[in-house]
Amino acid sequence: MKANIIDMAGKNNGTIELPVVFKTPYRPDLIRRAVLAFQANERQAYGTDWMAGKRSSAHYEGSRHVAPDQLMMNREMARMARIHGHAPGHLNMRARTVPQAVKGRRAHPPKPEAIWTQKINSKESKFALMSAIAATANIDAVKERGHIFKEVPIIVDGIEKLQKTKDMLAFLEKIGLSEEVERTSEKKIRAGKGKMRGRKYKTKIGPLFVVKNTETVLKAAGNILGAHVSDVKSLNAEILSPGAHGARLTIWSKEAIEELKNHFKG
Secondary structure (H helix, E strand, O other): EEEEEEEOOOEEEEEEOOOOOOOOOOOOHHHHHHHHHHHHHOOOOOOOOOOOOOOOEEEOOOOOOOOOOOOOOOOOOOOEEEEOOOOOOOOOOOOOOOOOOOOOOOOOOOOOOOOOOOOOHHHHHHHHHHHHHOOOHHHHHHHHHOOOOOOOOEEOOOOOHHHHHHHHHHHHHHOOHHHHHHOOEEEEEEEHHHHHOOOOOEEEOEEEEEEEEOOOOOHHHEEEEEEEEHHHHHHHHHHHOOOHHOOOOOOEEHHHHHHHHHOEEE
């Protein structure tokens, strides 16, 4: 299986034999399973303070041998912990600590001992990565994600030398990805309370640059909205399949393709 190589002027510069990994069948179900497992294993355990809602002097007095003003039996009120004895005024006999009371504890708070991790077989995980790589050369699958392009796979000779964003944008325009950059440059305000939690804007997923050395390309493509850069050794199913949907538009450097041949040998 051969593919065209594009030079920095956007013209064909010969062909290259693709690694055998590009012959892997497209398995969106397996990719989704691997991505969800990857994300689940990155979750951090969290929980409430074990004393939350319990820091109160409220208690239930069940003895009959107490002062009449502190007696809590034989009253027409629910038997729950209440503030009494040293709280004159509106707080006298106010319920506390129980879940149904004001300032009480939560009934079922999140528990830090909860296990979020998901297990996946190593062979399944490897096959999902191989399928996600092969999906980047599947024209129909890449179009289904909404990307705008001319042909895939996109293999570029010399892209790892770019250092400026304006040069990268000019190159993307030469290979017919100007509409794709325009599509991903739109930002929308998120609906709901996520606006208050550090994720006010929603952006679309753009192209992924896979190179052998990210030192210079990261500077050139890092400021392009929606675009991401990854070195070929750090590839995983999640970055190749954002949202657990495979076939992301991927721009490969010639050096990255050569490196893939060493990782996935027939």
